[in-house]
Amino acid sequence: MQDIRLEKILLIEDNDEDARFFEKLVKSCFCVRSPRQELQVIRAGTPREALEIIRTEVVDFIFLDLGLSEEAPVEIYLRIREVCPLTPIILLTDHYNIEKASEMIAKGAEDYILRSNMDKGVLERVIRYGLLRAETLRMKQEILSMVIHDMKTPISVTSEAIAFILDGMAGDINKEQRNFLTMARRNMRRLTEMVDNLRESAATELGKISLRKEKINITEMINEMCDGFFLPFKAKGLELDRALPGKDVYAQVDGEKLSHVLMNLIGNSLKYTERGSVEVSLIENVASIEFRVKDTGPGIPKDSLERVFVKFERTKEMIKAGKKGIGLGLAIAKGIVEAHNGKIWVTEGMRNGAEVVFTLPKG
Ligand SMILES: Nc1ncnc2c1ncn2[C@@H]1O[C@H](COP(=O)(O)OP(=O)(O)OP(=O)(O)O)[C@@H](O)[C@H]1O
Numbered sequence: 001m002q003d004i005r006l007e008k009i010l011l012i013e014d015n016d017e018d019a020r021f022f023e024k025l026v027k028s029c030f031c032v033r034s035p036r037q038e039l040q041v042i043r044a045g046t047p048r049e050a051l052e053i054i055r056t057e058v059v060d061f062i063f064l065d066l067g068l069s070e071e072a073p074v075e076i077y078l079r080i081r082e083v084c085p086l087t088p089i090i091l092l093t094d095h096y097n098i099e100k101a102s103e104m105i106a107k108g109a110e111d112y113i114l115r116s117n118m119d120k121g122v123l124e125r126v127i128r129y130g131l132l133r134a135e136t137l138r139m140k141q142e143i144l145s146m147v148i149h150d151m152k153t154p155i156s157v158t159s160e161a162i163a164f165i166l167d168g169m170a171g172d173i174n175k176e177q178r179n180f181l182t183m184a185r186r187n188m189r190r191l192t193e194m195v196d197n198l199r200e201s202a203a204t205e206l207g208k209i210s211l212r213k214e215k216i217n218i219t220e221m222i223n224e225m226c227d228g229f230f231l232p233f234k235a236k237g238l239e240l241d242r243a244l245p246g247k248d249v250y251a252q253v254d255g256e257k258l259s260h261v262l263m264n265l266i267g268n269s270l271k272y273t274e275r276g277s278v279e280v281s282l283i284e285n286v287a288s289i290e291f292r293v294k295d296t297g298p299g300i301p302k303d304s305l306e307r308v309f310v311k312f313e314r315t316k317e318m319i320k321a322g323k324k325g326i327g328l329g330l331a332i333a334k335g336i337v338e339a340h341n342g343k344i345w346v347t348e349g350m351r352n353g354a355e356v357v358f359t360l361p362k363g
C-alpha cells in the first residue's frame with residue numbers, strides 16, 4: 001500500500017480488544033512507511049466521541065463498528081455522514097447485522113467487512129476501493145456543482161422574460177396566453193428552487209460553504225419574501241399571514257443564505273398544505289432572533305421530526321400523497337442555520353399542521 005497516502009484513520013469501536021487487533025492489522029498494511037509518514041489511528045469508543053473528533057479534525061478514512069450499543073447503527077451512520085459527506089466509511093460487522101450493513105450501503109457507506117473474515121488482504125482491498133469510490137464521488141460532485149452553477153443564468157433570464165411579458169411590457173396578451181405564461185412562471189419558480197438547493201448541497205459536500213455576514217433588516221427581508229409568495233399562495237387559495245414585531249429587527253447574517261432557509265420553509269408549507277393558512281412569525285429576544293413557519297397542513301409525524309433534516313429523507317405520507325420533492329430543503333436549512341451557530345427544529349406535539357422553528361444569534 002505504499003502508493004496510498006493515508007494519514008488519519010478514525011476507528012469507532014467500543015471493544016478494547018477488537019480495537020487493538022484492528023489497529024495492529026491496519027498498521028501492518030502500511031508498515032514500510034518512513035517515520036514522517038506515520039499512520040495515525042484515532043479511536044472513539046462512542047458515537048459522541050466520534051462526532052467530537054470529526055467536527056474538530058480532518059480524518060481520511062472511517063471504520064464504524066455496527067455493534068455499538070448506544071443507538072441504532074443507521075442513525076449513528078447518518079450523523080457521521082452528515083459531518084463527513086465525502087470521507088470513505090467502512091462498516092465492521094458480524095453475521096447478525098449484515099442486513100443493517102446493506103441498508104447503510106444503500107445510504108452511501110462505501111463497504112463493509114465481516115469481522116470473521118478480516119485479514120490484511122481484505123483490509124487492503126476495502127481501503128483501496130473505499131478511497132477510489134470517494135474520489136469518484138468527489139469528482140462527480142465537482143462536475144455537478146459546475147453544471148448546476150451554469151444553469152442559474154438561463155433560468156433567471158427565462159424567468160425575467162416571462163415576467164416581462166406577463167406584466168404587459170411586450171404588448172397585450174390574451175387570457176389563454178396569460179394562463180400558459182402563469183403556468184410557465186410557476187414551473188420556473190420550482191426549477192429555481194431545485195437548482196438553488198442542489199447548488200447549496202453540492203457546495204456543502206465539497207466543503208465550500210462560507211458565510212458572508214452583514215447587518216440585515218430581517219423584518220424587511222420577511223416582508224419581501226412574503227410579497228414574493230403572494231401569487232402562488234393566492235393560486236392555491238391559502239392565506240399567508242405575518243406576525244412581525246412593530247419595529248425593524250436587525251441581525252448580522254448572510255442575507256442570501258437566510259432567505260434560502262425561509263424560502264425552503266415557506267415553500268414546504270405552501271407545497272404540503274391544501275387548505276387553511278401559513279403564518280410566518282419573527283420574535284426578537286435579547287441576544288437572538290426566532291423564526292417560526294407554521295401551517296395548517298397534514299403535519300410531520302412524531303417519528304420523523306428529526307429525520308426530515310437528513311438529506312433525501314421524505315416522509316412516506318407525503319411520498320404517498322404524490323408530493324414532489326428531493327428531500328434537500330430542510331437539510332440545507334439546517335446546514336445554514338447551524339453555520340450561523342443557530343438551532344432548527346420541528347415543534348413537537350402539534351395537533352394540526354406543522355411548525356418549523358429556528359433561532360439565530362443577533363451578532
Ligand atoms: N410543512 C410541512 N408539512 C408536512 N410535511 C413536511 C413539511 N415540511 C417538510 N415536510 C416533510 O419533510 C420532508 C423533507 O422536507 P424537505 O424540504 O427537506 O424536502 P422536500 O420538500 O421533499 O424536497 P425539496 O428538496 O424540494 O425541498 C418532506 O418530503 C415532507 O415529507
Ligand SMILES: [Mg+2]
Pocket residue numbers: 264267268325328329330
Ligand atoms: Mg422542501
